[in-house]
Amino acid sequence: MAQQELAGRTAVVTGAVQGIGRAIADAFAAAGAQVAAADVNAAAFPPASELPEGLRFVQLDVTDDAQVAEVVKAAAPDILVNVAGVVHHGAALECSDADWEQAMRLNVRSAFKMCQAALPAMVERRDGCVINISSVASSLLGVPARCAYSVSKAALLGLTRSVAADYIKANVRANAICPGTVRTPSWEQRVRDLAAAEGISEEEALARFVARQPLGRVGLPGEVAALAVYLASPAGSFATGQEFSIDGGWSGVK
Template identity: 40%
Template sequence: MSLHNKVIVITGAGSGIGAACARAFASQGARVALIGRREPPLQALALETGGLALAGDAADGAHWTDALARIHARWGRVDGLLACAGGLGMGSALATDDTAWRAALSVNLDTAFVSARACLPDLIAQRGSMVLMASIASLAAVPEACGYVTAKHALLGLTRSLAKDFGPAGVRVNAVCPGWVRTPMADLEMQPLMAAYGEDLKAAYRRVSADVPLRRPAEPEEVAAVCRFLLSDEAAIVHGAWLAADGGATAVDVPTLAYSRLAAEAAG
């Protein structure tokens, strides 16, 4: 699954899954261009991976003009894109004002669209590939996350549209749908559970993973391994697909969970 000498652009690279992907790709010999809003973590990661830090908003076309100029000046091309920027969008529809709605769509959907549009000329020339970071919230609604769920569902539509239009040009496009992943963002989402049940972070993750078949969240490095595969030549026939990296969460038949709990109580 070598990415040796491939130039991979990663948005949302400053922390969490994006940072783990940068390290994983660099370990395979890739050259990584790191895009994110916060410059200090990008610079630190660039120093660690030998990458190029390009602080800015991935949803801003003007930023991409400058970013691609710098990437081309250093490496001459783009071979792959991982659109990993995301977040925001919490709250029901009644709790989501216009500003929050636009922010959720910008961070989760616009960043992927603008990134793809900017990189496509290079990806067509290189017969490259891209991966969009979706979520199991792309497949089913999670509570109190109207903006996030809507944008993540739309990412799968974007994946399919790009796959249909640019597959004939040799560009592969796929999506990854993680479940819970131990990241700084997910740690924050554990806080209400920790407060409500008087639990520590580890116990909160156990609680949200109680009905996941593997009974645990993913580590960022595990999701990075999936992304590395999809961007590599080993996945040459995988196109227009989404791959769940969720410990089996989406394999569970939710309406029958009560029976599983009943069986567990009887056994215990």
């Protein structure tokens, strides 16, 4: 059996039906946590009978404040991982108001509302851990054609530091993870979209994404999940107010 670093812990992970969120939910359950894997896409929930111990799926639209309050109250998490997000394509001059507003609502405001819902109980118990999934595309690095997305992910770093500063005396930690390119369903769609937009093959589009990482490959959701387990576990208990890049050298290696 895997080491039970999160035994006795309760977690809510948003955007958990696929990709990075699913990998984190699975890894948390494997580490012994009781995990509410929350996602708007209930049609994609696996049958409960196929789930490992400790993992359950719950429908949640993170942009719906009433649902956020209800799900968080029911789960009473010690660990909150804000993963749900959307990637809009486009530079500042191509970014529509609708894309901007959706990026802020889904990528930033939802994490803020999740924190507002989860923090009172964490503070009362004097024990809590918030992890926000930001991105290398943020205040860390300017990435072409990612205006609304990068602004929203930079804001998540601000939210992370704010929560870390305000609740540190209550033993609540907050950190952000900034992944580089990670192989997930939505990224695979971005590869197809790039190929179509540029009139290139999918292999060429894939190669362009791979080239962003000096390590010469894209990351795997499980690699991000392992970092989340570390940050949520006793091993990570001295870390707060930080962003952790996991990006194949994209932001740190020339």
